[in-house]
Amino acid sequence: MLYTLILGFALFLAGIFAMLTRKNMMKIILGFSIADTGIHIIIVSLGYLKDKTAPIIDSTIKISEATSSVVDPIPSALVLTAIVIGLATTALMLSFVVMMYKKKKSLSINDYQELKC
Amino acid sequence: MINKVLVALALLGLIILIMPIISNFQERTELSELSKKYIEGSINDLKSPNVVTSVIVTYRGLDTLGEVTVLFLATVGVGFLLQKRKKGKSKKDAPENLKTTSSFLAAMIMILGIYIFTHGHLSPGGGFQGGVIIASGFLLLLLSDINMKINHSILQAVESLSGVLYVGLGVIGLILTIGFLNSNILPLGEFGQLFSAGAIPLIYSLIGLKVGSELTNIIETMGGE
Numbered sequence: 001m002l003y004t005l006i007l008g009f010a011l012f013l014a015g016i017f018a019m020l021t022r023k024n025m026m027k028i029i030l031g032f033s034i035a036d037t038g039i040h041i042i043i044v045s046l047g048y049l050k051d052k053t054a055p056i057i058d059s060t061i062k063i064s065e066a067t068s069s070v071v072d073p074i075p076s077a078l079v080l081t082a083i084v085i086g087l088a089t090t091a092l093m094l095s096f097v098v099m100m101y102k103k104k105k106s107l108s109i110n111d112y113q114e115l116k117c
Numbered sequence: 118m119i120n121k122v123l124v125a126l127a128l129l130g131l132i133i134l135i136m137p138i139i140s141n142f143q144e145r146t147e148l149s150e151l152s153k154k155y156i157e158g159s160i161n162d163l164k165s166p167n168v169v170t171s172v173i174v175t176y177r178g179l180d181t182l183g184e185v186t187v188l189f190l191a192t193v194g195v196g197f198l199l200q201k202r203k204k205g206k207s208k209k210d211a212p213e214n215l216k217t218t219s220s221f222l223a224a225m226i227m228i229l230g231i232y233i234f235t236h237g238h239l240s241p242g243g244g245f246q247g248g249v250i251i252a253s254g255f256l257l258l259l260l261s262d263i264n265m266k267i268n269h270s271i272l273q274a275v276e277s278l279s280g281v282l283y284v285g286l287g288v289i290g291l292i293l294t295i296g297f298l299n300s301n302i303l304p305l306g307e308f309g310q311l312f313s314a315g316a317i318p319l320i321y322s323l324i325g326l327k328v329g330s331e332l333t334n335i336i337e338t339m340g341g342e
Binding site (some may be wrong): 001003005006009016017018020023032048049050054055056057058063066067070071072073074076077080081083084085087088091092094095098105 | 124126128131135138139142145146147148152153155157159160162164167168169172173177180181183187190191192194195198199203240241243245250258266309314328335338339
């Protein structure tokens with residue numbers, strides 16, 4: 001699926017662009033989420049096989065022809081892992097931002113220069 | 118100005134890295150050897166119709182254990198950063214019809230979640246998806262009633278018990294010398310039945326309970342802010 005691959009890369013680049021240019025920390029996290037989604041679309045589209053169905057062997061698939069009628073199951077499993085970890089890291093980042101906002105009442109990344117030397 | 122040039126350079130470099138992947142892309146027509154082995158093994162050795170589930174729970178079981186650990190660490194981090202403040206009881210009570218309807222709907226949503234994680238080896242879905250649906254039921258309750266309290270000790274007990282039992286099922290495989298987190302520790306049963314595929318439904322239900330309680334914990338701590 002060339003088009004979904006291009007879409008995935010476009011989302012990835014858009015997310016990286018947002019992370020590099022925005023000053024608001026919430027928008028940086030949004031950019032991270034967009035890039036994350038783009039990578040998921042890339043991995044799933046790399047595992048796609050033309051005219052094949054989902055890797056669930058039910059009554060519509062003959063068991064003897066199972067290997068020739070389903071898409072690759074490994075990218076789907078990897079993306080499931082990646083989605084859960086993306087969710088966990090996003091929740092952690094958001095709670096860091098909440099803490100930082102409580103300290104300084106500002107969401108701009110320019111107000112937090114203590115780590116710069 | 119220099120910032121914009123650097124950003125443009127970084128994006129250009131990424132595009133140059135990406136271009137060969139897109140221009141050399143060819144539609145795949147055949148599965149790799151590993152995927153074929155997984156599909157055949159899932160049908161013959163594990164008797165689980167959903168191949169993605171058997172990859173996640175059995176073939177890559179150690180990965181999933183790590184993933185659950187990452188989720189647990191994130192929950193601990195969120196709970197540590199956002200310590201709960203005592204919120205005063207809000208005077209405004211939620212309307213009666215909103216409370217009644219949402220508790221009725223939440224029960225249905227949680228039953229759907231349980232259905233999804235117990236049928237993870239038969240139909241699309243599984244522990245992670247079912248856990249997220251259960252957490253969304255709790256989210257509905259928290260949104261509709263501002264004074265809603267969730268008992269933290271029950272949540273923590275469910276979470277730790279399911280985590281311990283998950284690792285325990287893996288260790289049983291070691292004791293029986295089949296392999297860590299191998300699902301053949303229980304009888305395989307008939308292909309396509311609910312009680313089949315060895316320990317896969319059991320392991321996925323434990324993962325579902327763990328993910329559900331962890332996400333409920335995250336939602337509740339963040340909602341307190």
